[in-house]
Amino acid sequence: MTINEKAEEIKKAVQSGVAKRAIDRKGNGVNVRRLLEGKKVAEECIEEIYANLFEYRKSPGERKARLEKYSHSHSEVSQKEKVKAIRKAIKSGMKKSDLDPFGGGDAVRKLEKGEPVGAYKINEMYEKLLSLKHAAGKVPAKKKAKRQKKQVSKKGEAFTEKKFVEQKEQISTLLEKVKILEEKVIALSGVVNTKTPLKVLGLTVTQKLDIVKGKGYRRWYAIYRENGTRQWIYIGKDVNKAEEKIQSWLEKRRSNHV
Numbered sequence: 270m271t272i273n274e275k276a277e278e279i280k281k282a283v284q285s286g287v288a289k290r291a292i293d294r295k296g297n298g299v300n301v302r303r304l305l306e307g308k309k310v311a312e313e314c315i316e317e318i319y320a321n322l323f324e325y326r327k328s329p330g331e332r333k334a335r336l337e338k339y340s341h342s343h344s345e346v347s348q349k350e351k352v353k354a355i356r357k358a359i360k361s362g363m364k365k366s367d368l369d370p371f372g373g374g375d376a377v378r379k380l381e382k383g384e385p386v387g388a389y390k391i392n393e394m395y396e397k398l399l400s401l402k403h404a405a406g407k408v409p410a411k412k413k414a415k416r417q418k419k420q421v422s423k424k425g426e427a428f429t430e431k432k433f434v435e436q437k438e439q440i441s442t443l444l445e446k447v448k449i450l451e452e453k454v455i456a457l458s459g460v461v462n463t464k465t466p467l468k469v470l471g472l473t474v475t476q477k478l479d480i481v482k483g484k485g486y487r488r489w490y491a492i493y494r495e496n497g498t499r500q501w502i503y504i505g506k507d508v509n510k511a512e513e514k515i516q517s518w519l520e521k522r523r524s525n526h527v
Contacts (some may be wrong), residue, residue: 279322469512
């Protein structure tokens with residue numbers, strides 16, 4: 270497939286419901302959004318996103334299983350009230366991606382535009398909203414049975430308030446750590462790619478996804494540019510052979526031009 274064909278396949282997948290962030294993990298969905306808007310995206314990014322899409326399609330039941338957990342979540346609250354609460358939270362300053370981390374906030378944007386969003390997804394975001402509010406101490410705990418009233422001294426009240434503040438700070442720290450771990454797990458769950466391009470004999474070395482008889486194979490290539498044109502130098506599965514393959518290709522090219 271050409272790079273343009275891969276870009277079109279990515280756009281079709283997102284338009285059919287695939288979350289941008291699920292296949293554009295490093296870009297947090299930004300690169301996919303640029304593709305949809307017709308803006309230029311680096312070929313290396315398109316290759317990586319296409320590879321993630323290929324992996325995503327190998328396990329289509331994962332997203333369904335995640336959402337089905339929320340099929341009957343908070344059934345005592347109507348879907349209309351849940352949507353209203355989500356919109357209100359966003360207006361008050363809550364990040365869209367915090368309520369919809371797997372979709373990069375796309376589901377929230379659809380709600381804001383009045384576009385349809387699945388009931389399971391709304392339940393998931395509402396559950397996330399309640400969790401964040403509980404963590405921030407904005408949702409009161411359920412009332413317990415009344416106990417014998419006791420007078421609390423001002424000193425005791427101050428101590429209780431201090432402990433409450435400390436616990437809030439501890440919870441915030443733990444939530445931040447969990448978020449970081451979740452992002453690392455998402456990054457590691459995909460195909461491993463180097464964060465910065467490899468340079469061998471002055472040429473950029475990168476991975477491409479080759480589709481052979483319906484199966485995907487990741488292979489290493491070097492990019493040779495001259496006079497505005499680009500050529501791919503095949504290296505293979507072992508990147509350690511890059512220098513040898515590039516040197517051989519360059520020598521062969523020089524001999525052909527003598």
